[in-house]
Amino acid sequence: FKGTQVLSRPSPKLQGTPNNLPDLGEVRGQETAKRALEIAAAGGHNLLMSGPPGAGKSMLASRLPSILPPLRPRELLEVSMISSLAGELADGRLTDRRPFRAPHHSASMAALVGGGIKAKPGEVSLAHNGVLFLDELPEFNPQVLDSLRQPLESGEAVIARANHRVSYPARIQLIAAMNPCRCGYAGEPGHQCRRGARCASEYQARVSGPLLDRIDLRIDVPAVTAADLITPTASETSAAVGARVAEARRIQRERFLSLGVSASTNAEAPASVIETIAAPDPGGLQFLHDAAKSLALSARGYHRVLKLARTLADLDGLDTVGRIHLAEALSYRGQDLARQAA
Ligand SMILES: Nc1ncnc2c1ncn2[C@@H]1O[C@H](COP(=O)(O)OP(=O)(O)OP(=O)(O)O)[C@@H](O)[C@H]1O
Ligand SMILES: [Mg+2]
Structure with a gap:
């Protein structure tokens, strides 16, 4: 205040963007799924991938962060405020990587949309401006899944209590993966579920129609062919x-x-x-x-x-x-x- 000492400008503590993200080039074949992933990234659309075990659904989803653009300064600030509230800001450093949250399917409603004793932000808010990845979608509790309908439509998660109400931003891109039925292979050539057609219909019914309606891109990811695995053609990075x-x-x-x-x-x-x-x-x-x-x-x-x-x-x-x-x-x-x- 006396002008005897000039403070230096603080410099932002930005965590260098690690470039060790898994690369899309490692995925063999699956050209349709890669195209869908690119479209989803380009327009911020929700995506559901359905296919047999080992086709590469989880692999594809985990490569989405590597094709998303970095956060803009304003978005970065919003994301950092939420992680700070949740106590997840590692030693005060900010990062311009888009959040990618992949909660386990045993997650409770409070964990997903927020709540608990101090009304903490949930996964849907921690994924704000980024991606919420729900792997094995039908394994989630159907009620917990349906609690996502409102944040998906309005872009915010509201936690109401008897005496107060908190709302956290939750503008997310939802990426989901699932098997077509309990045994995993319904619709594959030559496969017949032991429980017949019920196997697929009961499994798929665990995901409600209104939630599905909010997903623009729904694709089948069939098993990768032997030719793609053994003699792969060069794929884009x-x-x-x-x-x-x-x-x-x-x-x-x-x-x-x-x-x-x-x-x-x-x-x-x-x-x-x-x-x-x-x-x-x-x-x-x-x-x-x-x-x-x-x-x-x-x-x-x-x-x-x-x-x-x-x-x-x-x-x-x-x-x-x-x-x-x-x-x-x-x-x-x-x-x-x-x-x-x-
Ligand atoms: N298209 C592919 N190209 C290269 N490797 C693949 C491909 N698909 C699967 N793999 C290999 O198989 C492993 C399992 O794939 P992934 O976990 O993505 O399967 P998934 O479709 O999610 O199966 P599940 O339905 O059981 O979850 C991967 O870690 C990878 O090593
Ligand atoms: Mg998987």
Whole structure:
């Protein structure tokens, strides 16, 4: 205050980004799943992978952080505040890596959405601005899973108590993996479950319809073929895929900035905005019209298809959403459509 000593500017304690993340290049084959992972990363969409044991679902999910762009300063601050509250900030150092939380399926509701004696933030808030990975999805307690529906829709987790109410931010990207049935191989060529068709239907029913409805990308991950394992073709590294993801995210951010919308990814955009920014070209419009009618798309389904198609066009660097983008977006709701047809 007297001006006798000038304090030096504090320098931020940033943890250097470790580049020892597992790389996408190590995954053999599974081109569809890799494409879906790239789309999910580019637009912040939720993703569900279903397939037999050992196909590489957990392996793929754990490689998502390596293709996501780093946190921006504002996001970094939010993430750090939450980890600090939860007592998880390792010696005060910040990191610009996006959070990747993978709670075990025995997690309680308090552990997942927050609570306990001091109303601490749960996994869904610790994954804010990052990824919540739920491996073996149907093994979670169905009630615990359903408690995720509200945070997934509103982007915040509210913990209500008799005398107070706490809300933590929880804008997450949900990645889930599951086997198609209890024994794990339903739908594989030549396999017949011992318990018949009930095996798959009972197992899948543990995940509620409304939760599934919030997942834009649902893909099957079949067992990796012998040819892919023994004579693998060169596959892309995380750096190459990450560059495309970063470019698609930049396009989205600039678009939302110019529109004055506070979203940063297509997945977060409100429905009214999505209808204007993802308006298809005439060919696409006709296609969407036919598809929506014959597939009986719900209103939420319709908007989710548009969001996904917008991300696909952004990955292609195109301004307008075309027929090809809509067709691919619809294909990722395949299981949904098969159920309706049945
Ligand atoms: N596509 C693949 N390319 C290379 N290695 C693979 C692939 N798929 C599986 N593996 C190998 O198999 C191991 C198990 O894979 P992973 O844990 O991802 O299977 P999963 O699909 O999650 O199975 P589960 O349904 O039992 O959880 C991996 O650690 C890896 O060594
Ligand atoms: Mg697994």
